[in-house]
Amino acid sequence: MVNKYYQPYKPNLDFSGLDHIVVGSGIGGLTVATWLAKSGKKVAIFERHYVPGGFTHSFKRKDGFQWDVGVHYVGNMAADSSLRGFFDFLTDGKLEWEPMGEVYDVANIEGEEYIFKAGKENFRKQLITYFPKEEKALDAYLKLIAKTNKRASIFFFEKIFEPWFSKSVGWIFRKRYSKFSQKTTWEVLSELTKNQRLIAVLCAQCGNYGLSPKNSSFGAHAMVIGHFLEGGYYPIGGADQICEKTLAVFTAHGGKIFINADVTEIVTKNNRVQGINLGEKFIPCKSVISNIGVNNTFNYLLSEEDRKVCNFSLKNVQPASAHICLYLGLNKSSDALNLPKHNLWYYKHDDIDEIFDEATLENAPENFAYISFPSAKDPDWEIKNPGTATIQAISVGNMDWFEEFKDSNWMKRGEEYLKLKKHFEAEMLKILYKFFPQVEGTIVASEVSTPLSTENFTNYKNGEIYGLAHSAERFTLPFLRPKTKIKGLFLTGQDITLVGVAGAMLSGLLCATAILKFNSWKIFKEVKRSKNSGFGI
Incomplete structure (x- = not known):
C-alpha cells in the first residue's frame, strides 16, 4: 500500500542536495527533522523498518486489531503545558490528546490496591489515606521530586553548550544535579522513610524507566514520576498518530522519509561527516543525525578510528x-x-x-x-x-x-x-x-x-526498548550530547535525554537547537505564541 508521507528506499532515487540526513524515525528523529524542515533545510529520514515511527508506531492485523508497541500514556499534555506546545508545533496542532481521567495508574502489591490520582495534591491526599503516619515523608518526597526536576531541566539544557562554555560553566549544572542523579532511587527513598510498602508504592511505576529501585538513578525516577503527576493522556486515534501527524508537517515542508532503508555506515573523512552508505549506495549530505541509540551508532555505523575520536565507551553502563x-x-x-x-x-x-x-x-x-x-x-x-x-x-x-x-x-x-x-x-x-x-x-x-x-x-542487541539503562552512571557520560566530536555528526533520541515520548522529543528539540544555534530561537518564538513553553517534560 502506498503511503502519502513515505516511500520505500530505492538506490536510483534522487538524493542530491541534502543538508541533513536523519537515521531512524523515532520521535527524537522526527522532532529534529521537522524543526530543521520548518527552518528551510533539506532533510531526509532513513528508516530500516517497513513503517516509520520507532516506538510510536502501531502494528495492525487483517482482523482489524491494532496495538501500540511503546506508547501507553503520556504526561504533561494539558492544553496550557509546555510539552503540549512543542507537540502542537510539530503537528500544527492536529494531534489531539484524551485525558485518562482522575485515576491514571493503579498499583496492586500483594493484594493491596493503591490508586494514583491526577494532580499533585490529589496524589498526595490519596497516598496519605494509605499511609497516614507517613505524611511528612510524602511531603518531603514531592518537594524532592520538584527540586530534582528543576535541576534536571538545566542539566539537560546544558547539553547544547559549546565545549568551551560547557567546561567553564556547564560543570556547575552537572555537579548540582549529581546530588540527585548519582544516588539510586532506593537510597533516596530510604532516607525519607523506613516503610517498605510505601517505598514499593512510590516505585510501582518503575517499569516506565525500566530499572528497579536499587539500580535506577533517582534523577530518572524523579523525571518520570513528575511527568505523570498531573495525570496521563493518550493520543486520540492511537500512538501511531504521533508519527502520522508529525510526518504530515515534515513532508509539507519538503522533508522526505524512506522506509526499508538500512543504513550500513556513516561515512567520515578527516573527522568530518561526508554522508551515509546503504549497502554500496553512497548518499552525501552536510550532516548526519543518528536516532538509533548510541550503541548502534558507534558500534555499528562508525569506524574504530571514529570511536577513538569521540572517546566513546559504555563499559560501565548496561542496556536497559x-x-x-x-x-x-x-x-x-x-x-x-x-x-x-x-x-x-x-x-x-x-x-x-x-x-x-x-x-x-x-x-x-x-x-x-x-x-x-x-x-x-x-x-x-x-x-x-x-x-x-x-x-x-x-x-x-x-x-x-x-x-x-x-x-x-x-x-x-x-x-x-x-x-x-x-x-x-x-x-x-x-x-x-x-x-x-x-x-x-x-x-x-x-x-x-x-x-x-x-x-x-x-537492532537493539539485547532487546531493550529504553536504550541505555537509567542508572546513575548514565548521567556521567560526557558524550551523551547532541553534538559529537566528529564535525557534522549529531545524536538524538532517548539516550541523549531520558526515556519515553517526552524525553525523546526533548532530545530532538535540543539537537535542532544545537544545529540551528541562534536561528532556533525564531522557532521558539513561534511556539511561544500559543503556549508558555519551557524545557520541562
Missing part, C-alpha cells in the same frame, strides 16, 4: 531491561467489558528488586505484570472498531532466555520458540483473569512479542 508483551483482541467493547482507562501495575510482593533480579521466563508474569487498555483510552476506537477492544499485558524479559533462537529469523523461529511464547501467554492470562475475569471467553486474537522481536525491528 527488555520485556515480553501479550497483545490481545477481544470481541466485545471496552464499555461492555467495563475495561478501565487506567493502567494496572501488579507485583506479587513489595520487594521489587527481588522480582526484577530473580525473574525467569517461567515466573515473570506470576510476579510482575503491567496491563494497559488502549481501546478504553482512545475515544476513536469504538467508532472505527465497534464491538471490539484491545489489551496489552507486559512483564520483564531477558534476551538470555531466548539465546538458542538468536540466529533464527523473525516469524520463522520454530516450534520450541512458539511453545515458550504460548507458555508466557497462558501464565499472563492467569493474572489478567484474576483482576479482570469478565475478559475470559472474549479473546479472539493474541500475539506475543519477546526481546527477539524488539531486536529484529530496532
Whole structure:
C-alpha cells in the first residue's frame, strides 16, 4: 500500500542536495527533522523498518486489531503545558490528546490496591489515606521530586553548550544535579522513610524507566514520576498518530522519509561527516543525525578510528531491561467489558528488586505484570472498531532466555520458540483473569512479542526498548550530547535525554537547537505564541 508521507528506499532515487540526513524515525528523529524542515533545510529520514515511527508506531492485523508497541500514556499534555506546545508545533496542532481521567495508574502489591490520582495534591491526599503516619515523608518526597526536576531541566539544557562554555560553566549544572542523579532511587527513598510498602508504592511505576529501585538513578525516577503527576493522556486515534501527524508537517515542508532503508555506515573523512552508505549506495549530505541509540551508532555505523575520536565507551553502563508483551483482541467493547482507562501495575510482593533480579521466563508474569487498555483510552476506537477492544499485558524479559533462537529469523523461529511464547501467554492470562475475569471467553486474537522481536525491528542487541539503562552512571557520560566530536555528526533520541515520548522529543528539540544555534530561537518564538513553553517534560 502506498503511503502519502513515505516511500520505500530505492538506490536510483534522487538524493542530491541534502543538508541533513536523519537515521531512524523515532520521535527524537522526527522532532529534529521537522524543526530543521520548518527552518528551510533539506532533510531526509532513513528508516530500516517497513513503517516509520520507532516506538510510536502501531502494528495492525487483517482482523482489524491494532496495538501500540511503546506508547501507553503520556504526561504533561494539558492544553496550557509546555510539552503540549512543542507537540502542537510539530503537528500544527492536529494531534489531539484524551485525558485518562482522575485515576491514571493503579498499583496492586500483594493484594493491596493503591490508586494514583491526577494532580499533585490529589496524589498526595490519596497516598496519605494509605499511609497516614507517613505524611511528612510524602511531603518531603514531592518537594524532592520538584527540586530534582528543576535541576534536571538545566542539566539537560546544558547539553547544547559549546565545549568551551560547557567546561567553564556547564560543570556547575552537572555537579548540582549529581546530588540527585548519582544516588539510586532506593537510597533516596530510604532516607525519607523506613516503610517498605510505601517505598514499593512510590516505585510501582518503575517499569516506565525500566530499572528497579536499587539500580535506577533517582534523577530518572524523579523525571518520570513528575511527568505523570498531573495525570496521563493518550493520543486520540492511537500512538501511531504521533508519527502520522508529525510526518504530515515534515513532508509539507519538503522533508522526505524512506522506509526499508538500512543504513550500513556513516561515512567520515578527516573527522568530518561526508554522508551515509546503504549497502554500496553512497548518499552525501552536510550532516548526519543518528536516532538509533548510541550503541548502534558507534558500534555499528562508525569506524574504530571514529570511536577513538569521540572517546566513546559504555563499559560501565548496561542496556536497559527488555520485556515480553501479550497483545490481545477481544470481541466485545471496552464499555461492555467495563475495561478501565487506567493502567494496572501488579507485583506479587513489595520487594521489587527481588522480582526484577530473580525473574525467569517461567515466573515473570506470576510476579510482575503491567496491563494497559488502549481501546478504553482512545475515544476513536469504538467508532472505527465497534464491538471490539484491545489489551496489552507486559512483564520483564531477558534476551538470555531466548539465546538458542538468536540466529533464527523473525516469524520463522520454530516450534520450541512458539511453545515458550504460548507458555508466557497462558501464565499472563492467569493474572489478567484474576483482576479482570469478565475478559475470559472474549479473546479472539493474541500475539506475543519477546526481546527477539524488539531486536529484529530496532537492532537493539539485547532487546531493550529504553536504550541505555537509567542508572546513575548514565548521567556521567560526557558524550551523551547532541553534538559529537566528529564535525557534522549529531545524536538524538532517548539516550541523549531520558526515556519515553517526552524525553525523546526533548532530545530532538535540543539537537535542532544545537544545529540551528541562534536561528532556533525564531522557532521558539513561534511556539511561544500559543503556549508558555519551557524545557520541562
